[in-house]
Structure formats: structure tokens, C-alpha cells
Amino acid sequence: MAALEELQERWRYLHQEYLPAMAAAKDPAQKQWTVHLDHCFARIVLDNAIGVDTAWTEKIKSPAIKNMTATQLQTAIDLAEKLATGEANLLELDQKSLQLRGKKEKKRKSDDTTSTSPNSKKLKKSMTVSSYFLPSPNSPSAKKEDKDDAPDDSMPKLPVKTDVDMSIQLKRIEESSITAFRKQTLSMLCQIPRGRYSTYGAMADWISKNSHKTCARAVGNAMRNNPFAPEVPCHRILAGDGSLGGFKGSWGEDGKYAKLKHDLLREEGSRFDSKGKVRGSPFRDFS
Incomplete structure (x- = not known):
């Protein structure tokens, strides 16, 4: 425990x-x-x-x-x-x-009224907060080895929002009551392009060079509970060797939400090799 x-x-x-x-x-x-x-x-x-x-x-x-x-x-x-x-x-x-x-x-409207609401279909298709942190009840539970050449239709269809205005997210972060260090790390996430990834170490290196000395573990702890997800994409941060890293308090391929993190990244365009490591170099062009 x-x-x-x-x-x-x-x-x-x-x-x-x-x-x-x-x-x-x-x-x-x-x-x-x-x-x-x-x-x-x-x-x-x-x-x-x-x-x-x-x-x-x-x-x-x-x-x-x-x-x-x-x-x-x-x-x-x-x-x-x-x-x-x-x-x-x-x-x-x-x-x-x-x-x-x-x-x-309390008096509530019947489920039938709710289900026939004109907005109900839109709600089911919209981006949800929970999809980024907890496994969907409809997601397959069986673990499968990641294949780089797996067809797209073999992956869970996750709702992904592609038109996120990062200026709005930066304002949300700045106006929040979280610590200055968490504001800094979450703001850096907004710079990572869709389909790319970065690492805890890369973020720590940039902060140490341009702001104050820190380490990869401190960066991970700062992002552990990201209140602005999914728009602020903490799932785009991986371990230094390209492996999955942490996600919502668990670590590595055996972590509780490992499959979900894989699915989110692959839906955005990231690809992994047969060992579960992402292909390509990490994003380091923070400013």
C-alpha cells in the first residue's frame, strides 16, 4: 500500500x-x-x-x-x-x-430526458478530463506488445482535441494558485508540439540552465497532479531513454495507466519500437 x-x-x-x-x-x-x-x-x-x-x-x-x-x-x-x-x-x-x-x-430529471437531450451526442464525442487519467470502462484490459506497424484501427479510438489554444492554457496556469515551480513546468508542456515528446531530464536541464538548479525527479513531482489536463499535455513527457516513464503516480510499462499513456501518444502520432521506447529525439527547444 x-x-x-x-x-x-x-x-x-x-x-x-x-x-x-x-x-x-x-x-x-x-x-x-x-x-x-x-x-x-x-x-x-x-x-x-x-x-x-x-x-x-x-x-x-x-x-x-x-x-x-x-x-x-x-x-x-x-x-x-x-x-x-x-x-x-x-x-x-x-x-x-x-x-x-x-x-x-433531490428531485432529478429522468434518465430518459437526459439521454434524449439535444446535447447528449455532443457530450459523448467531446474531450473529457477523465479519459486522460483513468482507463475507459470500454478499453480492452488485456496487455498487448506494442507494434510499430500495427494498423491504426487496432488501437482504441480516443477523443483528442487538436485545436487547443495554448495562450488560454498559459493564462489558466498563470492565474492558478499552484506553486511557481509547477507553473513553470506546466507552462513548458504547452510548448511541446502535438506528435512530439520531451523528457523529465530535458525539462530539468533547461530549467537548471535558464532559471535555477533542479532535477528530473523534481520535474516529475511537479507535474504529478496536473489540474489542467488534457489541454496541458503532461502525457508527452517520457523517461530519458524514451521509455514510458510515469503517469498519474505509477511508473513504467507495468504501471496502472501505462497502456492509456501509450494510446494517447500514438493517437497524436508518436510511434514506439518493439521494446516500448518512443522513436525520434526529444523536444528540447523550450523558451
Whole structure:
């Protein structure tokens, strides 16, 4: 099991940034996003994962993040990730949470009304936040060796947005409350062209030469939870030898999201050899 601090960081990211971002984007993982605020997602997940038959505040003291055990944190994380993939139904869990607290159920539009909305087809085809961080429920689970000459139709069809205005993304980064170093690394990602890749080391070298001394590990840690994905493409950063590197807290070909990172890069035009290493030289022309 991961260290307690890592679990706390993951839980904080999921309910404070990730799920609210999915709700704001009306991600099709859920038919109805019944809540949009971070504390509402925390209530729903903790009531169902920790409280179970009562409000979570009856089981642990507040704040939850400081008082949950590693096992409780992992349970909350697992349920939050199921919400993100659509394996868990947000509406049902929300209603159960309200019932546990003795509150009346919220009135919702029927699923039929939602599914026939004129915007429903657009939502399914639109770029989603979740597709960049969590495996799609429809993605094949079996691992296959990467083949450079594999036909395009053998790969999962992932929605990719090609007309991202990086000036807008740079403004989002600059106006955010993240640390100055994270702002610097995320801003550098905006310079990497679609179909190209760079490395943690290349970014660290540029920063050390032009700003202040740093290392590849520090760059990776700074990008670990990228709140501006998918528009700010952290998936375009690989290890120094051209291998996959890290993605959402896991590392290498055996990482939990390794296949997804491969698919994202190949969809953009990157190609890998039979050993899983990307072809071509890394992008280093940062400014």
C-alpha cells in the first residue's frame, strides 16, 4: 500500500480537483452530475465508503483527510475512481448519502430526458478530463506488445482535441494558485508540439540552465497532479531513454495507466519500437 501521505494527496486531488472538473465538463462517465462542489463529492464518497450505514462524521473525526487510516483512504479513493470511470452511479450514491443524513432526496430529471437531450451526442464525442487519467470502462484490459506497424484501427479510438489554444492554457496556469515551480513546468508542456515528446531530464536541464538548479525527479513531482489536463499535455513527457516513464503516480510499462499513456501518444502520432521506447529525439527547444 502506498505511503499515507501519498494516499492523502491522491484523495485530496480526486475530490477537490478531478471530480469537480469532470462535473464542470459534463463528462459522459455520469449521466447526471448531481453535484459540482468539492465538499459535496467528499460527502458522497465518505458517507458511502466510510460511513456506510451512517454519516461519515459518526465514524471518524473531522477533517477526514487527517483522521482516516490508510485503509479508509484507499477505500475512499477506490470509490472516487469508480465515479470517474462510471462504474459507480453518482445519483444513487448521492441519494443514499442524503438518506443517511435524514435529508429529503433531490428531485432529478429522468434518465430518459437526459439521454434524449439535444446535447447528449455532443457530450459523448467531446474531450473529457477523465479519459486522460483513468482507463475507459470500454478499453480492452488485456496487455498487448506494442507494434510499430500495427494498423491504426487496432488501437482504441480516443477523443483528442487538436485545436487547443495554448495562450488560454498559459493564462489558466498563470492565474492558478499552484506553486511557481509547477507553473513553470506546466507552462513548458504547452510548448511541446502535438506528435512530439520531451523528457523529465530535458525539462530539468533547461530549467537548471535558464532559471535555477533542479532535477528530473523534481520535474516529475511537479507535474504529478496536473489540474489542467488534457489541454496541458503532461502525457508527452517520457523517461530519458524514451521509455514510458510515469503517469498519474505509477511508473513504467507495468504501471496502472501505462497502456492509456501509450494510446494517447500514438493517437497524436508518436510511434514506439518493439521494446516500448518512443522513436525520434526529444523536444528540447523550450523558451
